[in-house]
Amino acid sequence: MEQKLVVTELKTPSDYRAEGRTTVFPSAGSLDWFIRKNKVILTSKNALVAPTGRTLINPRIFDLIVLEVGSQKCMQELSNVS
Numbered sequence: 382m383e384q385k386l387v388v389t390e391l392k393t394p395s396d397y398r399a400e401g402r403t404t405v406f407p408s409a410g411s412l413d414w415f416i417r418k419n420k421v422i423l424t425s426k427n428a429l430v431a432p433t434g435r436t437l438i439n440p441r442i443f444d445l446i447v448l449e450v451g452s453q454k455c456m457q458e459l460s461n462v463s
Contacts, residue, residue: 387439390439390440390441391430391437391438391439392437392438392440393435393436393437393438394409394412394413394416394436394438395409397412397438397440397443398412400440402444405447415447415450416429416436419446419450422446422450423443423446426442426446427439427442428442428443428445428446429443
């Protein structure tokens with residue numbers, strides 16, 4: 382299922398984090414790090430956009446990518462244990 386970009390849903394990184402995501406991203410720096418490490422997938426799936434030069438987040442898509450990346454990380458750790 383393709384996720385659509387809805388302009389009215391776009392959030393600044395600080396607003397995104399403040400809306401119940403501080404468990405995953407306890408600091409602004411942790412969100413910045415996640416964005417740096419995953420910028421290719423985030424931009425290719427429109428989770429991260431900058432229509433006016435300011436970085437904005439599409440929360441629905443970004444959340445899905447956070448779960449996807451987190452799941453992949455757990456799978457990697459499991460394979461390293463085996």
